[in-house]
Amino acid sequence: MAKPPSKQQVYTLLVEVGRKEGDGLPKAATGAALLCYASGVDEAEAVRETVAILKQADMAPLDVTGYGTEEERVAQGFDIDEGERSLMARALAENSVIVAQVTPFYDDDEAEDDED
Template structure:
């Protein structure tokens, strides 16, 4: 498989997850942001599948933001790096959700609500 048509229907999703017992996120993290590639014909299908897989993996999905399909992103003028396109091709070839990046999130301890007097 090669070429854009193989990945035209791969959605780019940003998923924010919270903490859950046994989630293997770093100590002190309040959650994580995961950037995923998901082959699907419709956005709601991509979101449902991703949330289900993350829950099965012991994570607690809170919010999902879709950046659209490869085709939609290209039509909007976004540049997509070859490395990113390769991960999309892998998602198609494996018919799987590919987590491209995971960034732990930490709450800002300086915003405790205390007044500075």
């Protein structure tokens, strides 16, 4: 008897990354937060795939916080705009990880001096 195919869903993940040579972050940054939309049959798979892809991109993932699927986020009261929905749909269609936003972290006022 064949097992029915698993349904892919898109999960919203916030990934904290540290520094690694070639990571593409601004010189003065100490790390960053990446807002990602990742497809997977469950959140654990989405996290594994996201971490693997970020490592391939010379990033240094330190911590991942999951915020659930679009439906779960709406049920929790999150307001999801059309741009976000579009990125989620793309992640699902491409069975991929979309990095929607990168927010660098800085220790102090070095951010003002960084032209990168």
